[in-house]
């Protein structure tokens with residue numbers, strides 16, 4: 001089997017290279033050539049408990065050998081357990097289970113529009129923010145402000161508008177122009193360059209939404225589930241949404257997304273209004289329970305804050321020695337390193353040296369290790385990162 005010409009098999013949507021990955025264990029990934037990689041990309045914030053976590057594997061075998069799928073015309077125990085956990089550990093009253101972050105956002109937009117239409121026929125506009133990323137299907141893509149994602153796929157869904165992130169004055173002016181159903185925002189923009197929302201800005205959005213009956217949606221697909229050292233990123237600001245979307249790490253590596261809502265937002269939703277064949281899949285939900293149960297523990301979250309601080313501290317030390325590093329940004333274990341030049345060669349060099357990192361917008365390199373990362377792993381990763389900077 002030749003592994004090098006696989007690119008001709010796929011639609012060219014990802015620039016992939018190197019031998020296939022064949023195995024994962026804890027913090028490490030192994031490729032078909034036997035090379036080992038310290039995984040600080042975590043499958044883009046998915047494998048929060050690392051690879052092949054023993055409890056995940058155990059549950060996978062247990063649920064996998066009892067029941068894999070039933071239609072959403074029925075219910076399964078793991079769905080009930082997961083919905084209960086999500087409600088117990090958040091602001092929410094009701095849950096819709098789906099398969100991805102994009103699908104969660106798509107549903108959140110639909111719910112918000114249906115709710116807002118109960119006030120006025122014209123109340124369907126949706127506001128999102130510069131540098132945000134909400135997904136690839138037409139609703140979620142229409143909400144994604146970064147133009148390069150939309151280029152060539154226009155026209156977008158009508159009624160979507162973008163305001164500058166963290167700019168209250170311009171945002172409030174834009175909000176006056178139309179009848180808005182929803183404001184959709186990432187409390188910490190990940191793809192967009194690791195941009196933390198300012199508390200005052202978020203408070204202004206919350207207040208405006210309350211005063212004007214607008215649904216405030218937090219996209220916590222990447223920043224939620226313990227990533228920033230609190231279970232939900234919004235806890236840092238003490239400001240709650242009306243709807244929150246969750247996905248990436250939720251299913252422990254199996255596709256799983258969730259829309260968590262306040263009761264009032266979904267009073268108008270009736271059977272048949274929205275749906276999914278696979279959403280709430282018993283296997284995905286069983287793994288979701290394992291992940292959420294573990295990550296929501298106080299001691300686990302405290303450890304994320306401790307290792308997150310340590311990672312930032314180590315990266316500040318690298319910055320002090322390497323002028324190419326301009327800025328360290330982020331919260332908890334979602335840390336961005338801004339560089340003076342395009343960081344692609346640095347990311348590639350790190351991969352050669354056995355460390356996986358991910359790029360983001362604005363010359364940013366994302367460090368988002370599994371939440372189980374240790375100080376020793378961080379020492380190793382930052383040593384490799386420094387070595388890459390020295391060799392370039």
Ligand SMILES: *Cc1c(COP(=O)(O)O)cnc(C)c1O
Pocket residue numbers: 099100101102103105133134135136186190191219220221222223247248
């Ligand atoms: C990845 C991501 C999405 C899209 O999720 P998919 O599971 O890839 O569909 C949406 N919002 C944010 C903030 C993301 O990081």
